[in-house]
Amino acid sequence: xxxxxxxxxxxxxxxxxxxxxxxxxxxxxxxxxxxxxxxxxxxxxxxxxxxxxxxxxxxxxxxxxxxxxxxxxxxxxxxx
Numbered sequence: 001x002x003x004x005x006x007x008x009x010x011x012x013x014x015x016x017x018x019x020x021x022x023x024x025x026x027x028x029x030x031x032x033x034x035x036x037x038x039x040x041x042x043x044x045x046x047x048x049x050x051x052x053x054x055x056x057x058x059x060x061x062x063x064x065x066x067x068x069x070x071x072x073x074x075x076x077x078x079x080x
Contacts, residue, residue: 012025014026
């Protein structure tokens with residue numbers, strides 16, 4: 001059974017459209033994609049610059065915490 005209603009989540013069949021409408025659709029879609037890239041490029045550049053200024057913090061190589069460090073942490077917690 002073939003449904004004649006149009007569903008918004010279905011992909012249109014461009015080959016079924018008349019040539020002028022298909023050309024308009026393809027042109028509009030191409031222009032929109034180009035504009036999206038032009039708009040997103042400055043945001044990507046700003047994000048890259050922000051990432052370059054993030055201070056690098058090395059990861060710990062062990063789970064060991066020295067006893068004196070542990071005491072300092074406990075004292076700071078009690079005083080707070």
